[in-house]
Amino acid sequence: MKELTLKALVENISRVTAFIDGLLEANDCALKAQTQIDVAIDELFGNVAQYAYGDATGDVTVRFDFDQSTRMASVTFVDSGVPFNPLEQAEPDVTLSAAEREAGGLGIFLVRKTMDRVEYQRKNGMNILTIYKRI
Amino acid sequence: MKIIKDQNGTQLTIALEGRLDTTTAPELEKELGGLNGVTALTLDFSRLEYISSAGLRVLLSAHKRMSRQGGMKVTNVNEIVNEVFEVTGFSDILTIE
Numbered sequence: 001m002k003e004l005t006l007k008a009l010v011e012n013i014s015r016v017t018a019f020i021d022g023l024l025e026a027n028d029c030a031l032k033a034q035t036q037i038d039v040a041i042d043e044l045f046g047n048v049a050q051y052a053y054g055d056a057t058g059d060v061t062v063r064f065d066f067d068q069s070t071r072m073a074s075v076t077f078v079d080s081g082v083p084f085n086p087l088e089q090a091e092p093d094v095t096l097s098a099a100e101r102e103a104g105g106l107g108i109f110l111v112r113k114t115m116d117r118v119e120y121q122r123k124n125g126m127n128i129l130t131i132y133k134r135i
Numbered sequence: 136m137k138i139i140k141d142q143n144g145t146q147l148t149i150a151l152e153g154r155l156d157t158t159t160a161p162e163l164e165k166e167l168g169g170l171n172g173v174t175a176l177t178l179d180f181s182r183l184e185y186i187s188s189a190g191l192r193v194l195l196s197a198h199k200r201m202s203r204q205g206g207m208k209v210t211n212v213n214e215i216v217n218e219v220f221e222v223t224g225f226s227d228i229l230t231i232e
Contacts, residue, residue, distance in 0.1 A: 013158055035185050035215045039156075042187040046157035094224030098198055106223050107188035113222045 003063040008079060010049045016062050017041050020075055023064045027073065029135035036114040037075065040131050043107035044077050044086075052081025052127070066135075072116070076130040084127055085120045087112075137182075138166055145172055145205070150179040155190030164193045167200075174205030181211035186219050198229060208232055 004019050006012050017038050024034045048060050063076040092105040112118055117132040136153035147170070155163065170176065176197065186194075194209075201207035208230040212220065220226040 010157055013156070032215060038154075039185055039187045039219070042154075042156040042158075042189070046187075046189065049157075092223075094222070095227075096224070098195060098202065098228045101195055101228070106191055110188055110219060110222060114218070 001063060001065050003061055005059050005061045007057050008045075008049045008052055008060045008081070009057060010046060012060075013042055013045050013049065016045050019062065020064060023066070024073065024135060027066050027071075027135065029073070033133055033135045037073070037131070037133055037135075040111045040115060040133075041075065043111050044129060044131070047084075047086065047107065048077060048079045048081065048127075051084065052079045054082070071134050072132055073135045074130050074132045076128060078126050078128050080126050083122050085122070086129065087118060087120050136162065138163060140166070142173075145174040146177070147173045147175070148177040148179055150182065152182040154184050154186075155193075156185070156187040157189040160187075160189035160193050163190070164196075167193065167197045170197075170200060170204070173201075176201050176205070176207040178207070178209045179211055180209060180213065180216055183213065183216060186216050188223075191219070191223060191225060194225070194229065206230065 002023060006015060020037060020041060021034060058079060058081055061078040065074045086108040089108055092109055111131060115131045115133050119130045121128040136151060136155060136159035139150040141148045198207050210232045212231055
């Protein structure tokens with residue numbers, strides 16, 4: 001397991017991406033899966049950076065795990081901000097026309113569609129969100 | 136992300152290079168604020184690596200605006216970006232060539 005703790009700021013998304021990309025590359029991850037994970041990082045870390053701590057800032061810990069036998073990689077985001085389970089969000093209607101569409105709601109949806117599994121836990125005052133992807 | 140603009144009369148082509156995500160989407164949004172008089176907008180994605188929902192939001196508002204004053208098309212979409220368009224239904228909204 002490898003982990004990185006940093007401030008929940010939008011400008012730190014690229015640091016998280018670089019950290020995870022390095023670990024994925026070290027484990028011979030296919031480019032497509034790596035890109036999908038990068039998009040998921042943008043969505044999930046971006047969400048925490050924009051909403052978890054309101055006007056204040058707090059920390060986020062990003063954890064990477066890899067199971068060699070199943071080639072399953074996981075990235076976990078831990079924050080102590082406001083309780084938020086993204087898996088409880090209603091799915092957007094992706095059949096609506098442009099005029100009927102509203103901004104937002106697509107990020108989590110996209111993550112759920114491209115990852116193999118997404119899990120959320122609220123524990124000891126922390127949001128713990130894990131994405132799993134076979135690489 | 137790099138934004139390369141090429142204007143020819145009322146036709147504007149914007150080529151994006153890199154990643155269109157939470158960090159860079161505001162830059163594109165700013166560029167697209169000045170679409171006065173543009174009737175044909177082409178977004179060239181040949182060097183775009185990926186797009187996240189923040190980028191989709193900007194594309195949707197540009198699409199809505201251009202529908203009123205002409206049209207917008209997206210060209211040279213790679214597999215990863217295309218998958219995002221398919222999953223989110225944007226492939227039915229946008230003109231993709």
